[in-house]
Amino acid sequence: MVALVLLGVAWVLFSLRRLDRRFLMRGLRWIVGGGAMLVAIAALLFRRIDIAMIVGAVAASVLLRGRLGQFSFDSFGSAPSGNVSKVRSRYLAMELDHDTGELSGRVVDGQFAGWDLMDLGEAETRSLLTEIGQDTESVNLFESWLDTNRAGWREYFTESESASGQGAANGRDPVAEAYAVLGLKPGASDDEIRSAHRELMKGVHPDHGGSEFLAAKINEARDLLLGR
Structure with a gap:
């Protein structure tokens, strides 16, 4: 009998591991929130208004906001945003979003330090190309950005x-x-x-x-x- 129970628990755990984390956390949110709401209703029936108010507040926070104190059911179950590549050279810092194909960048050194590349006009672009001309890596990065965002x-x-x-x-x-x-x-x-x-x-x-x-x-x- 004990062996069957252990096998059943193992099967449940294995099945849960194969489910999407967001689905699991969404279900856990409703289980915790619904359980807290049932406890609050029971406290009201037994005329324990103080307990009903506290537990009811917890249930409302979980069900409506998806939070239990500092813990967030939504953030815990969300997929990590690891689909962005970052690269840095002497003059430039670039980010490539693989989902959208958007290539963004900013200047980190020189006369335009702190500028977003999208804010550079023609004169600034020419000046920056001249300034970084001795740093091959920065030039290659900047030209890649221009090819992507300034066609022609x-x-x-x-x-x-x-x-x-x-x-x-x-x-x-x-x-x-x-x-x-x-x-x-x-x-x-x-x-x-x-x-x-x-x-x-x-x-x-x-x-x-x-x-x-x-x-x-x-x-x-x-x-x-x-x-x-």
Whole structure:
């Protein structure tokens, strides 16, 4: 008989180990809370108002808030958040959320220490790339972040630097370059400029997953032409 009881207990324990922890803790929450509520009702029937109030408060805390003092049934049964990878270099600290694919980062050293990478504009991005240029690990991390969060940044930087160099050497007209960015011929009307700007922004707007840098260049071209 004792052997059968021990086998039964062993089977129950084995079965419980195979169940999801959140399911177990949710069931334990209702067992503890429901038991406390029954005790409180029994205390009322026996006119022990003091016990009923104390035990009733415990039952309410367990059933409504999932807490028994400092113990939380919900946090104990929740799955650990170990799905985030962290890496750190001399200048940068990065986190990759494997569930969402989101890559976030911040600067931990240098003139931009404490900055979130999302707060960097074009000028700050260029300055940071120059500052960390001697640290290969930081450069690789930052370029990975830019590839993920600033699509098209390489092409934009290359084109900007090329245009800047040619403009300085050949005396190119920035107005002509602005027309070229918008795909317009010189002398286009304001309505044509606005229309071209709207069409281009549909494909590169940052809010729709496009490139912030390309969007900035298109906006700059529009503002320059309309400002004339």
